[in-house]
Amino acid sequence: MDLWFTEYHTENARFSFKIDKQVVSLKSEFQRIDVFDSYDFGRVLVLDGFIMLTEKDxxxxxxxxxxxxxxxxxxxxxxxxxxxxxxxxxxxxxxxxxxxxxxxxxxxxxxxxxxxxxxxxxxxxxxxxxxxxxxxxxxxxxxxxxxxxxxxxxxxxxxxxxxxxxxxxxxxxxxxxxxxxxxxxxxxxxxxxxxxxxxxxxxxxxxxxxxxxxxxxxxxxxxxxxxxxxxxxxxxxxxxxxxxxxxxxxxxxxxxxxxxxxxxxxxxxxxxxxxxxxxxx
Amino acid sequence: MDLWFTEYHTENARFSFKIDKQVVSLKSEFQRIDVFDSYDFGRVLVLDGFIMLTEKDxxxxxxxxxxxxxxxxxxxxxxxxxxxxxxxxxxxxxxxxxxxxxxxxxxxxxxxxxxxxxxxxxxxxxxxxxxxxxxxxxxxxxxxxxxxxxxxxxxxxxxxxxxxxxxxxxxxxxxxxxxxxxxxxxxxxxxxxxxxxxxxxxxxxxxxxxxxxxxxxxxxxxxxxxxxxxxxxxxxxxxxxxxxxxxxxxxxxxxxxxxxxxxxxxxxxxxxxxxxxxxxx
The missing domain is CATH 3.40.50.150 (Vaccinia Virus protein VP39)
Structure with a gap:
């Protein structure tokens, strides 16, 4: 399976990484919350589509x-x-x-x-x-x-x-x-x-x-x-x-x-x- | 038109940016040489698929x-x-x-x-x-x-x-x-x-x-x-x-x-x- 997460740094530049699976995806009163398991960065927390943290760094x-x-x-x-x-x-x-x-x-x-x-x-x-x-x-x-x-x-x-x-x-x-x-x-x-x-x-x-x-x-x-x-x-x-x-x-x-x-x-x-x-x- | 250049940083992570046009693409005795006009980074020199320089940075x-x-x-x-x-x-x-x-x-x-x-x-x-x-x-x-x-x-x-x-x-x-x-x-x-x-x-x-x-x-x-x-x-x-x-x-x-x-x-x-x-x- 080829599943990629992409964050747009600008309209014209983006960073993507391959993920093994989406661990959870929820919507709170304030924002969308996603957790992914990635190949290169370990587990990743994403809020409203923006990377908040990766276990790697x-x-x-x-x-x-x-x-x-x-x-x-x-x-x-x-x-x-x-x-x-x-x-x-x-x-x-x-x-x-x-x-x-x-x-x-x-x-x-x-x-x-x-x-x-x-x-x-x-x-x-x-x-x-x-x-x-x-x-x-x-x-x-x-x-x-x-x-x-x-x-x-x-x-x-x-x-x-x-x-x-x-x-x-x-x-x-x-x-x-x-x-x-x-x-x-x-x-x-x-x-x-x-x-x-x-x-x-x-x-x-x-x-x-x-x-x-x-x-x-x-x-x-x-x-x-x-x-x-x-x-x-x-x-x-x-x-x-x-x-x-x-x-x-x-x-x-x-x-x-x-x-x-x-x-x-x-x-x-x-x-x-x-x-x-x-x-x- | 939606034209993007992508460089793989690893097998599982990649950086992409939108380009206006490919200015030149040649093959020398040693490597492939490409120049692109990008939206965010100005003109970009790419050798064998790797970014060598962008005018922006x-x-x-x-x-x-x-x-x-x-x-x-x-x-x-x-x-x-x-x-x-x-x-x-x-x-x-x-x-x-x-x-x-x-x-x-x-x-x-x-x-x-x-x-x-x-x-x-x-x-x-x-x-x-x-x-x-x-x-x-x-x-x-x-x-x-x-x-x-x-x-x-x-x-x-x-x-x-x-x-x-x-x-x-x-x-x-x-x-x-x-x-x-x-x-x-x-x-x-x-x-x-x-x-x-x-x-x-x-x-x-x-x-x-x-x-x-x-x-x-x-x-x-x-x-x-x-x-x-x-x-x-x-x-x-x-x-x-x-x-x-x-x-x-x-x-x-x-x-x-x-x-x-x-x-x-x-x-x-x-x-x-x-x-x-x-x-x-």
């Missing part, structure tokens, strides 16, 4: 969203994760004994249910006693929080559909308010390569920069996302991700497959064309 | 192969470029007044002829008076050279077909011999992501390491190459690409779209999984 995305801020401030105890229904960010966070509480806010309970059942590689730590899951709209949840978190991770889908409100200035303003004085916000920041993605990336950067005194962007190689060149935002009330990098992360002895402290410093060195997009945001 | 590959070594040693005067029939590497090198001679060795004259006619964006500097083009086998050409070049750029195709001999230990040994005592060799080093590419990358690294005292690997985001995560090798008789980075490159005032000196330092910080592949090479 989800470690890149999840490590870069979690270990990077954790290495800047070893005194992170209270973490809010918005989105991230697959549990990948939570899995990495639970590796830190120093973390006391992980509040996870996911609007779509069905995503979590599907991941619990079909994606144990990422969802395996959702039952850690420090994890509290709220099935709510992230924008509403964070609005009521003040000076409560050391770290907010915005692990959203793209800036349309259910993830749209997580790219608004109001949302970033509420995240700022919900953070303590040494607080850090990390967010998935789209890609600089294809024009429409670049516009979304510029828009997010402009808004975050208007709210946070420190607003930087870092990059990673994520081959199964459009262009493979993916960006993350690092925003804080004052901490600089490189100048204030703690020296203690290596001594924790956490094994990682992508992240390391040299790469931490290197990933903020962006290509000129990306820097220009950010300057003109 | 060739600057990444060519800047990273040239400016990086040039920034390490500002006293580079004599350069040998092997492969690179499209002229992209030569175009970047001719921007340096300090370079006195560029010998370019391309086995396939038809590639150069096609690029001169259909890809002026990359081939535009092939008539610079410092450029000498030899239509020969690179491995034979370099065998006869001793202590002659400051920089050798190996801009090869993949390690099968006409590019195969440019991935042999004998070839690297002859490059070493052809270099002066401060010599640098830079080569395209495949990708770490898909298993077969990773094997080729490990094989190249193992051989280069056995010949050169300094043998490092650096990375760039090249979205139209398989996985978008591309590697380059930096080998030298002693110069370290980061510790010995000259401070004078910025003062040259060269405008680049990808390369900059912060990124120069950052691009040697590799993900753990890539470091492990290199260690086990």
């Amino acid at each position: 989800e470690f890149i995305y999840h490590e870069m969203m979690t270990h990077l801020p954790m290495a800047v401030n070893p005194e992170i105890h209270d973490v809010l994760v918005i989105g991230a229904g697959d549990g990948g960010a939570v899995r990495e966070l639970t590796r830190y004994d120093s973390i006391k509480r992980i509040d996870m806010v996911e609007i779509d309970k069905l995503v979590v249910d599907v991941c619990r059942e079909y994606l144990p590689q990422t969802s395996c730590k959702l039952d850690d006693p420090r994890v509290h899951i709220y099935f709510e709209d992230g924008i509403k949840f964070v609005k009521e929080k003040n000076n409560e978190y050391d770290l907010i991770i915005v692990d959203s889908t793209d800036p349309f559909g259910p993830g749209e409100s997580l790219f608004t200035e109001e949302f970033y303003r509420n995240c700022f308010k919900a953070l303590k004085s040494t607080g850090i916000m990390v967010n998935q920041h789209e890609s600089p390569y294809y024009p429409n993605d670049a516009l979304a990336m510029q828009d997010a950067h402009k808004k975050i920069k208007s709210v946070f005194p420190v607003a930087l962007v870092y990059q990673a190689h994520i081959p199964t996302y459009p262009s493979g060149h993916w960006l993350f935002g690092f925003a804080s009330k004052g901490l600089d991700p490189v100048a204030d990098l703690s020296t203690s992360w290596d001594s924790l002895g956490l094994k990682t497959k992508y992240y390391n402290t040299d790469l931490h410093k290197g990933c903020f060195a962006l290509p000129n064309y990306v820097k220009e997009l950010l300057r003109n945001a | 060739e600057f990444i590959y060519h800047e990273m192969m040239t400016h990086l070594p040039m920034a390490v040693n500002p006293e580079i005067h004599d350069v040998l470029v092997i492969g690179a029939g499209d002229g992209g590497a030569v175009r970047e090198l001719t921007r340096y007044d300090s370079i006195k001679r560029i010998d370019m060795v391309e086995i396939d004259k038809l590639v150069v002829d096609v690029c001169r006619e259909y890809l002026p964006q990359t081939s535009c500097k092939l008539d610079d008076p410092r450029v000498h083009i030899y239509f020969e086998d690179g491995i034979k050409f370099v065998k006869e050279k001793n202590n002659e070049y400051d920089l050798i750029i190996v801009d090869s195709t993949d390690p099968f077909g006409p590019g195969e001999s440019l991935f042999t230990e004998e070839f690297y040994r002859n490059c070493f011999k052809a270099l002066k005592s401060t010599g640098i060799m830079v080569n395209q080093h495949e990708s770490p992501y898909y298993p077969n590419d990773a094997l080729a990358m490990q094989d190249a690294h193992k051989k280069i390491k056995s010949v050169f005292p300094v043998a490092l690997v650096y990375q760039a985001h090249i979205p139209t190459y398989p996985s978008g995560h591309w590697l380059f090798g930096f080998a030298s008789k002693g110069l370290d690409p980061v510790a010995d980075l000259s401070t004078s490159w910025d003062s040259l005032g060269l405008k680049t779209k990808y390369y900059n000196t912060d990124l120069h330092k950052g691009c040697f910080a590799l993900p753990n999984y890539v470091k492990e592949l290199l260690r086990n090479a």
